[in-house]
Amino acid sequence: MRFGILGTGVVGKTIAARLAGLGHEVMIGTRDPEETMSRTEPDRYGNPPFSAWHEEHPKVGLGTFAEAAAHGETVVNATAGAVSLEALEQAGGDNLSGKVLMDISNPLDFSRGMPPTLLVSNTDSLGEQIQRRFPEAKVVKTLHTMNAQLMVDPAQLGGGDHTVFVGGDDAEAKATVKDLLRSFGWSDIIDLGDITTARGTEMMLPVWVRLFGALQKPLFNFKLVR
């Protein structure tokens, strides 16, 4: 299948590498591909520049947000939540129309200092904002409640016995996403309902951040015991 991944951060690269490894045709989208490739310094978290990653993943294409979205039969929003709507505007509504749009972003606000707060919460969510802005896209909120490494390889923690949530308005789109999640190794997939359930899952981020602080490691996840 063809995937367009929006965002060249850790999440975008991790998803892109995993999808390419599964044999999919993947293009990563960024605001300015030339600028992205020209970076030679590690990012602020110490990760190698994109060009170094790209040398190790030559099958993954790089293009503008619009080119990546046009390429994908399924599009993944892996941009930072604070710029997601802007990035999706650049991707273009026509390039998202009728497609599954997996939204794995979080509306984290680092402008108030650490720990981050949420830019939208309680009575609305980023998932809903995206669905409202692009009504022809089939938005499915998922995977945003855990570390990027776990998103694509849940088996590396507790034998994969933990939970991923799915929310969205389109049943067929959710079925497509669930199949994809199973191909990553997920077995415990809970479908919470429509896209308004993104409020609940996005609001799990503040406790995630505190758990990251308390446990001093990012490889943890919630298992829904029931």
Add this chain to the structure above:
Amino acid sequence: MRFGILGTGVVGKTIAARLAGLGHEVMIGTRDPEETMSRTEPDRYGNPPFSAWHEEHPKVGLGTFAEAAAHGETVVNATAGAVSLEALEQAGGDNLSGKVLMDISNPLDFSRGMPPTLLVSNTDSLGEQIQRRFPEAKVVKTLHTMNAQLMVDPAQLGGGDHTVFVGGDDAEAKATVKDLLRSFGWSDIIDLGDITTARGTEMMLPVWVRLFGALQKPLFNFKLVR
């Protein structure tokens, strides 16, 4: 030990019964004890009136908020979050001063319809509001992320292999609360840090409510796999 439990709802009664069963001296506090005892109809959720419950738990005392708080060496806020500050004002700062105040309430707002939203979130929490209003109390936020039956008897789900969170500014108060949680059967207790961590755990309620809808039962909980 002597406990004062504020609130005669399901949570207050469940905690009170469990504590009395463990041999503690328990008094439940309510706004107007005479009015509470005079109710003869089931509540809006179909639970029997307080007097019927009290007949089955004769060792549990009933008094005003102030009498229950004065009675307790540890005080438990089990009122509805929307009225917690008011109930605690009636309990009286002097009756809370120097004591462990276990806050197991949630600031749920049912006024906008279902599912409920939160009255405070993101940049503040009810736990913090209570701590600010009663600086001499040692507020510990805990147990508010699961159903009342599970709070006091985690073993009835998954052999008790799931997680309870604790947050508060006073290390000694948290140690007291952790001992109490262990006496209920809890083994996986995660101390998230200070009272500001209540933001994260209170913000878990929206996904809890959606899970209740998706799973069609209240007996579930999060296990933190790590």
